[in-house]
Amino acid sequence: MAPLLEVRGLRVALPTRRGPQLAVDDVSFDVDAGEIVGLAGESGSGKTMTAMTLLGLLPPGARTSGSAHFAGTELVGLRRRAFRDVRGRRIAMVSQDPATALHPILTIGTQLTEHMRHHLGLSAAAARARAVELLADVRIPDPEQALRSYPGQFSGGMRQRIAIAVALAAEPQLLLADEPTTALDVTVQAGILRLLDRLRREKELAVVVITHDLGVLSAVASRVHVLYGGRLAESGPAATLLTRPRHPYTRGLLDALPHPEAAAAPLRPIPGAPPSLGAVPPGCPFHPRCAFAQPSCRVDPRPEAVPVDPGHRLACPPDPLRGRPAEPVAAVRTS
């Protein structure tokens, strides 16, 4: 069966003062129906821009190439008008901070029903009835009352649940969750992840969870794609990537996480900072921060993500971590 979403060689160039610069550079991945896929990487690695491409919401002047095939529709180069039928209806988004993503002065009811009515052609009463169901489904107590309330009257975790209900209102097949738990504390995070996992199972929903925190992915994602400087560093099954990472960058991301068994162990953040747009160094984008960097890493061409095991791709020709013993999965968040 063909994957629901098939991204191949996606490139996104954003306009800057120094001309167009690649924010996403040759990214490929698949998402199946009923699967949670993780897109991980530090700030500026191109995660959000990848998602925005799939929604047709890139900043004005952005140029895309490659392909993103979604359930029979090619999204790259899709005309604006056609994109409006995909957006919200077939691909939905939940963004980082529900405090700012929900409209502060529109009622939850309006925000839940407006696109439902637009996309599904429901009557006001039918849309309201469905809205009540949706809120109950994401475990909002007293949904009838909630419809008349405003986002400011709910806690952060509640707001994120409401934002998920809003995203699911028009029955999309794919949900893009951009840092859905970043603004929340740990126990609330776990609840949101459990919710996404349940929706995946019950509704065959495909979810792309975008995060800079690999720990968030360990419990729910089946596949993980690690981005750095707009390029794929490593991608593969979550279990493999999180226990036997092969890319020094993935390793670094894991080391920067707190370990459940060794709470006292000091966190080891990756030294240095990720490159900004248009300032990605030649060769492997990660080489200036890499402990294993060799002279060949510092010169072009950039390493491409090539298969090293079934379903496991790596963009690190020296492959210094091959054959290392497995390590415990860092910070499982849903237990």
Next chain:
Amino acid sequence: MSSSSPLEAPAAPASPPAPARRRARPGRQRLGRFLLKRIAAGLLLCVGITLVSFLLTQLVPGDPVTANLGQQASADPAAVAAFRHQYGLDRPVPVQYLVYLGNVLHGDFGMSQQSHRPVSTDLAEYIPATMELALFAIVVSIVIGVPLGILAAVYRDRWVDQVLRVVSLAGVSMPTFWIALLAFYLLFFKLGVLPGGGRLDPTETPPTHTTGFYTVDALLHGQWSLLGSALLHLVLPGLVLATYTVGMLLRFTRASVLEILGLDYVRAARAKGLPERVVVLRHVLRPALISIITVAGVAFGSLLSGTVLVESIFSWPGLGQYAYNSAKNLDLPAIMGVSVVVAVVYIVINLLVDVLYGVIDPRIRLS
């Protein structure tokens, strides 16, 4: 009248309440309480204004007895005593203030030295004239300025925006007297399509008095030709008065719509696949209105000060001309009367702005 009158910016919209879950009560009750609080504050402010206005007259040199009674009557001790008693001038200053306040509450501002009529009679005649003009101008400004501002923001940096930038710049930077003379010359003198001044033609008699707004009175009593004439007479001074505020509202609407267009919740609205029209009108304009309303309030204030000039150019018998003449002649009771009226108008505008805030923004209503 000046634009530095006591129009203070209403409190900034409250930030969202603490994360703890709070239940909405039926909104109506809260809105009622919110309104009551605002009205009480407004009344308190009114009292404060009369106090300031009263104290100012205490500071200004000049004998109110001579001023009010004229040379002859002030030579008559009985008349002077009666006058001093009526206005409480024979009592201590705090009592005098209370008497003054009582008189103002009864609509008694004393006698005008120029018109030799009670100030209240003058005000009753001139206020509707000015209000009709100013309301016409603010409605025109909002109806033109806000939609154009939205257009400029939506088509940012495209030719529509460039053209509108010139329009708003011209509106705010061209001197009123110059626009007035230009419009007068072109539309009245050259083309003759609009009357050149006054509220009606000299041959016409005003409509039956009900509100003092000629358009409203003519409408109420079915005097259609008078209605047409009154409207035509409003156009020239109204548009001249509105040029500045159109530019101001256009500019400001553009800025606040642009600011909101960049917010996360607008991106979220777009991600829902809503038509752009719905995104702009519901998700962007609603929050933008909160600040646009504030500016419309300020704009109305600046219109009021603009009436002084425009009324004298277009011989509009309103408060602006009256204020100007009172100031020129140091007609204290008239000046005080006008000040109180202007202050009350400003307070009413502020109250209206606050109320509209509460209507638009639940965060204010519910906090």
